[in-house]
Each structure stands twice: as C-alpha cells, then as structure tokens.
Amino acid sequence: MKPTRILWNELIGFVFMIFAAFFGFKTGRLLIDFIKQPPANGMAPLVRLSIAAIPTLAAGWFSLTSFLRARKISRS
Numbered sequence: 001m002k003p004t005r006i007l008w009n010e011l012i013g014f015v016f017m018i019f020a021a022f023f024g025f026k027t028g029r030l031l032i033d034f035i036k037q038p039p040a041n042g043m044a045p046l047v048r049l050s051i052a053a054i055p056t057l058a059a060g061w062f063s064l065t066s067f068l069r070a071r072k073i074s075r076s
Contacts, residue, residue: 006070013066020059027052 030049 002073006074009066009070009073013063013070016059016063016066020056020063023052023056023059027056 027049030045030052034045034049
C-alpha cells in the first residue's frame with residue numbers, strides 16, 4: 001500500500017507541475033508585455049497579470065507539497 005501512495009502523490013505532483021508550467025508560460029508572457037509597454041488603459045494589464053499569477057502559484061504549491069508528501073511517506 002505504501003508504494004502505491006508514494007506513486008500516487010508523485011503522479012499528482014507531476015500533473016500539477018505541468019499545470020504550473022502551462023500557466024507560468026502565459027503569466028511570463030503577460031509580465032514581459034507589462035514590462036515592455038507601460039499600461040495605456042489603466043490597471044487592466046496589472047489585474048490580468050495578477051489573475052494569471054494565482055493559478056500558477058497555486059499549481060506550483062500543490063505540486064511542491066505533493067512531492068514533499070511522497071518523500072515523507074517514503075521515509076516513514
């Protein structure tokens with residue numbers, strides 16, 4: 001049962017890592033566009049960047065904690 005739980009947590013961590021990379025590329029593109037050109041229409045680009053950063057950080061956090069949980073299970 002223990003190896004199955006470890007593998008499950010590693011698989012979930014990998015899936016969330018893929019999501020974080022996918023969201024991260026879009027967030028990075030929005031950040032580059034925001035830095036290159038000052039916003040002409042108020043705060044809309046900054047809000048868009050902030051909204052894009054939330055799922056990136058969440059998926060990255062879930063990925064990290066899932067890998068750490070798998071490591072904790074393997075050491076016990």
